Amino acid sequence: xxxxxxxxxxxxxxAGEHGPxxxxxxxxxxxxxxxxxxxxxxxxxxxxxxxxxxxxxFGIAVVKxxxxxxFFMHLNIEKKFVxxxxxxxxxxxxxxxxxxxxxxxxxxxxxWTKPTSYLYTEEFKKAFSGGEEHEGHDADExxxxxxxxxxxxxxESHKAQGSHKSEGHGLPAAEPRHGT
Amino acid sequence: MAMVQPIATRRxxxxxxxxxxxxxxxxxxxxxxxxxxxxxxIMMRIMYAPWAEAAAHTNTLAGSINTFVxxxxxxxxxxxxxxxxxxxxxxAAFYLWLTIGGALTFLVVKGLEWTNEIRHGFTITAxxxxxxxxxxxxxxxxxxxxGATAMAIVSFDCLRGKNLQRVELVGIYWHFVDIVWIFxxxxxxxxx
Amino acid sequence: xxTHASADHAHSADDHGHHELSFIQKYVFSTDxxxxxxxxxxxxxxMGVLGALASYVFxxxxxxxxxxxxxxxxVTPQIYNQMVTNHxxxxxxxxxxxxxxxxxxxxxxxxxxxxxxxxxxxxxxxSYQIFLFSAVLLIASFFVPNGGxxxxxxxxxxxxxxxIYNQTPYGAPMWLAAVALEFVAFLLGxxxxxxxxxxxxxxxxxxxxxxxxxxxxxxxxxxxxASVGPLIAGAAMLFFDQTLGTGFFDPARGGDPLLWxxxxxxxxxxxxxxxxxxxxxxxxxxxxxFARKKLFAYRTVLWTAVATGVLSFFVWAHHQFVAxxxxxxxxxxxxxxxxxxxxxxxMSFVYIGTLYGASIQLSTPMLFAIAFIVxxxxxGVTGIFLGxxxxxxxxxxxxxxxxxxxxxxxxIAVIAVFAGVYYWFPKMFGRYMNDTWGRIHFWGxxxxxxxxxxxxxxxxxxxxxxRTFNHLNFPDLARGDLIFWREFSTVSLLIMxxxxxxxxxxxxxxxxxxxxxxxxxxxxxTFEWVAASPPPHGNFVTLPHCYRGPYEYSVPGHxxxxxxxxxxxxxx
Numbered sequence: 001x002x003x004x005x006x007x008x009x010x011x012x013x014x015a016g017e018h019g020p021x022x023x024x025x026x027x028x029x030x031x032x033x034x035x036x037x038x039x040x041x042x043x044x045x046x047x048x049x050x051x052x053x054x055x056x057x058f059g060i061a062v063v064k065x066x067x068x069x070x071f072f073m074h075l076n077i078e079k080k081f082v083x084x085x086x087x088x089x090x091x092x093x094x095x096x097x098x099x100x101x102x103x104x105x106x107x108x109x110x111x112w113t114k115p116t117s118y119l120y121t122e123e124f125k126k127a128f129s130g131g132e133e134h135e136g137h138d139a140d141e142x143x144x145x146x147x148x149x150x151x152x153x154x155x156e157s158h159k160a161q162g163s164h165k166s167e168g169h170g171l172p173a174a175e176p177r178h179g180t
Numbered sequence: 181m182a183m184v185q186p187i188a189t190r191r192x193x194x195x196x197x198x199x200x201x202x203x204x205x206x207x208x209x210x211x212x213x214x215x216x217x218x219x220x221x222i223m224m225r226i227m228y229a230p231w232a233e234a235a236a237h238t239n240t241l242a243g244s245i246n247t248f249v250x251x252x253x254x255x256x257x258x259x260x261x262x263x264x265x266x267x268x269x270x271x272a273a274f275y276l277w278l279t280i281g282g283a284l285t286f287l288v289v290k291g292l293e294w295t296n297e298i299r300h301g302f303t304i305t306a307x308x309x310x311x312x313x314x315x316x317x318x319x320x321x322x323x324x325x326x327g328a329t330a331m332a333i334v335s336f337d338c339l340r341g342k343n344l345q346r347v348e349l350v351g352i353y354w355h356f357v358d359i360v361w362i363f364x365x366x367x368x369x370x371x372x
Numbered sequence: 373x374x375t376h377a378s379a380d381h382a383h384s385a386d387d388h389g390h391h392e393l394s395f396i397q398k399y400v401f402s403t404d405x406x407x408x409x410x411x412x413x414x415x416x417x418x419m420g421v422l423g424a425l426a427s428y429v430f431x432x433x434x435x436x437x438x439x440x441x442x443x444x445x446x447v448t449p450q451i452y453n454q455m456v457t458n459h460x461x462x463x464x465x466x467x468x469x470x471x472x473x474x475x476x477x478x479x480x481x482x483x484x485x486x487x488x489x490x491x492x493x494x495x496x497x498x499s500y501q502i503f504l505f506s507a508v509l510l511i512a513s514f515f516v517p518n519g520g521x522x523x524x525x526x527x528x529x530x531x532x533x534x535x536i537y538n539q540t541p542y543g544a545p546m547w548l549a550a551v552a553l554e555f556v557a558f559l560l561g562x563x564x565x566x567x568x569x570x571x572x573x574x575x576x577x578x579x580x581x582x583x584x585x586x587x588x589x590x591x592x593x594x595x596x597x598a599s600v601g602p603l604i605a606g607a608a609m610l611f612f613d614q615t616l617g618t619g620f621f622d623p624a625r626g627g628d629p630l631l632w633x634x635x636x637x638x639x640x641x642x643x644x645x646x647x648x649x650x651x652x653x654x655x656x657x658x659x660x661x662f663a664r665k666k667l668f669a670y671r672t673v674l675w676t677a678v679a680t681g682v683l684s685f686f687v688w689a690h691h692q693f694v695a696x697x698x699x700x701x702x703x704x705x706x707x708x709x710x711x712x713x714x715x716x717x718x719m720s721f722v723y724i725g726t727l728y729g730a731s732i733q734l735s736t737p738m739l740f741a742i743a744f745i746v747x748x749x750x751x752g753v754t755g756i757f758l759g760x761x762x763x764x765x766x767x768x769x770x771x772x773x774x775x776x777x778x779x780x781x782x783x784i785a786v787i788a789v790f791a792g793v794y795y796w797f798p799k800m801f802g803r804y805m806n807d808t809w810g811r812i813h814f815w816g817x818x819x820x821x822x823x824x825x826x827x828x829x830x831x832x833x834x835x836x837x838x839r840t841f842n843h844l845n846f847p848d849l850a851r852g853d854l855i856f857w858r859e860f861s862t863v864s865l866l867i868m869x870x871x872x873x874x875x876x877x878x879x880x881x882x883x884x885x886x887x888x889x890x891x892x893x894x895x896x897x898t899f900e901w902v903a904a905s906p907p908p909h910g911n912f913v914t915l916p917h918c919y920r921g922p923y924e925y926s927v928p929g930h931x932x933x934x935x936x937x938x939x940x941x942x943x944x
Binding site for chain 2 (some may be wrong): 411421482487488489490491493494495559562564566567570571572573577585588596597599600602603604605608609612616617619620625626627628631634638660910917
């Protein structure tokens with residue numbers, strides 16, 4: 001079925017109809033730039049500054065991703081709406097974060113507690129480690145037997161599935177943690 | 181069964197070729213998949229400061245090598261597209277095979293890295309950090325395999341000078357895989 | 373001029389080089405969008421029958437606890453949970469979505485935008501094959517040791533994540549894998565729908581010339597795509613929890629069960645609109661044709677649908693008001709939830725406005741379309757109580773909630789689908805369905821449907837909780853009036869199910885023996901009626917050109933009361 005009606009629709013499926021016409025060296029330069037950024041992002045954390053680490057690690061990741069998207073994926077010459085579509089998808093993910101973070105980034109809800117996360121809180125460490133607290137102390141190292149009033153169920157070291165007990169659900173409040 | 185190409189496949193009311201348009205939507209859906217996983221990870225990572233200690237055991241060197249490998253393979257992918265634009269199917273296929281080489285290198289490095297970690301007891305059930313580590317990197321690894329497979333299929337067409345527009349499509353997909361890794365790298369390896 | 377030409381050339385087009393295909397090539401491995409649409413439809417309806425039979429089993433248990441269910445046997449608590457879980461899962465993922473989006477989408481989109489197929493015919497076939505595999509996997513999960521998954525269609529951890537709790541070490545992962553595969557199938561299908569609408573429209577078809585049902589299906593596909601990603605990631609996490617023993621959702625091991633609820637409902641609420649919008653679209657088509665009137669405020673409907681879609685991403689946590697979420701978030705989500713009733717109300721008003729002053733023909737599809745609006749309004753209004761977090765604390769997980777969402781889902785997935793089937797049946801098979809039996813079927817569906825769920829509002833307010841195996845175990849709930857209404861509801865269900873037999877007989881009888889239908893039996897405007905009935909491979913003899921919007925009915929000064937989109941304006 002030949003379709004004269006379709007004649008005025010562009011037949012754009014052939015390669016490079018409106019593609020970019022850059023020399024190879026153009027792409028090599030972008031690649032070199034990406035490598036420089038990679039080196040910076042690896043070197044940044046070695047200085048040991050936390051803020052600097054975050055900036056170099058994630059700031060540069062964003063820059064790198066934008067460079068790849070714009071110049072390698074050729075989003076710089078793509079129709080604008082593709083940007084908007086991809087950003088909208090990203091926005092959906094951000095929306096998910098905003099609605100969820102308030103709950104997931106809490107140590108306990110109104111009906112339950114996360115026993116393991118409870119171990120990680122500073123209050124807990126202060127209360128049960130006898131004040132001698134050194135930085136980077138792994139919560140797993142707490143001796144559960146020394147804490148009779150806190151039946152916090154399993155720690156991460158209990159890997160077997162069968163060891164779940166009901167006390168994994170509701171931690172009887174060792175101290176009232178969620179205020180009135 | 182010889183399939184007649186429907187007229188539909190040749191229309192382009194938006195001005196974007198259909199294959200490319202579908203690739204953008206595919207990437208849109210991939211963004212939400214990886215986004216959901218990484219957002220879940222980030223929330224717990226921020227909350228649990230001690231995860232930094234688990235993260236300290238990841239092999240930054242292996243991660244860096246893999247970032248380098250993927251960035252370089254992305255370069256090859258864009259050069260393959262460049263060659264396909266000039267209707268040079270053989271050169272495009274050559275660059276695609278270099279890209280696939282990058283994918284294989286990535287997987288080998290990943291395999292060595294994981295073997296080493298598992299031997300040290302850092303399995304997927306070791307703790308939540310390692311669960312996320314293997315899930316996120318594993319999901320990404322599946323995309324690497326899928327991308328390499330797609331490029332292999334396209335490269336055979338290229339040798340015969342057919343379907344050269346597909347080089348750009350697998351290229352775009354490959355760059356996306358690269359971008360995902362660009363974010364996984366700091367999340368799993370650098371920020372400690 | 374081309375309007376009626378296509379019917380005459382139907383045979384020549386059909387014989388044009390396609391008769392060498394064998395039955396299997398034509399109906400099993402076809403890449404033709406119409407065949408795939410019908411495959412989706414048949415599979416979806418078959419799964420819907422399974423879901424309906426599951427509801428028969430557990431409703432009988434609700435009304436007559438302890439008695440063997442005729443045709444099934446004694447219901448144990450484990451079986452009861454499996455039936456409830458898989459009823460919900462099947463009805464939403466394997467009935468509502470495939471029929472409303474995939475079946476109608478595949479069948480209608482290329483026809484309605486004046487094109488010969490989808491832009492990716494083989495991707496389309498792959499999508500169906502993955503879907504079919506997922507359906508088989510779900511059914512297979514009943515036959516593994518310990519039976520199918522029984523942890524509710526929301527599959528909350530730790531119940532879902534730990535085989536010690538859910539007692540289905542094989543059923544639960546299979547259920548989850550089936551759901552995830554189904555998502556993949558619909559992502560592929562959705563990409564196809566969106567791309568087809570964007571790129572393969574008929575020449576001259578502008579944004580506001582696209583029929584509403586096509587818009588709605590595509591908007592729904594976009595919503596699905598934007599919302600399902602986190603849940604696919606979450607399904608992988610839950611799968612590892614079930615099979616490998618990770619602790620993503622286990623609070624004892626640093627995970628978070630609320631994370632799953634968020635992952636699930638971030639998808640789960642937009643999902644409601646994913647199935648609602650195509651139903652709204654079908655109703656818009658049916659209403660305008662049988663009201664012989666232009667769709668009131670086309671652009672308002674379109675942009676309202678877009679607004680609904682956007683808003684649907686802001687409301688999901690109203691499913692979790694009693695799950696222990698942050699009360700500050702509950703405030704926010706209450707406001708957004710109440711807000712989303714505004715666009716939906718607006719759409720309902722627009723549809724009622726379309727009926728105002730129209731010359732209504734009460735044909736079977738029209739009856740179903742009007743019933744959709746009426747019944748859906750009840751579902752919407754009862755949702756207001758549940759959206760308010762204060763009231764929801766009492767209502768949550770009672771039969772009130774159940775009745776509310778069945779008042780939304782049944783109009784969507786049953787009543788609107790029937791409207792669509794009766795309306796497009798002449799196009800699909802070239803024959804009419806019997807109108808008298810159609811009306812009998814209509815009254816036998818719409819009336820008992822209210823009989824099922826209105827009593828459940830009452831029992832819910834009296835305290836009946838969902839997923840309770842036997843209410844008589846609770847002295848407060850063993851009251852005579854509650855027992856009566858539970859039995860009333862079950863009997864209504866039996867009546868409604870019995871009337872569906874009429875539909876199936878009518879459907880299959882009419883498919884082969886019904887009265888022959890012309891290409892455009894309803895005098896409708898959209899492109900699918902330009903093609904022959906049933907459309908041959910390739911759909912149109914000459915691909916149509918679009919000259920005007922889809923709802924130009926009773927245009928003053930025009931010779932007939934409809935004005936097909938493909939007819940050029942007379943030269944003046």
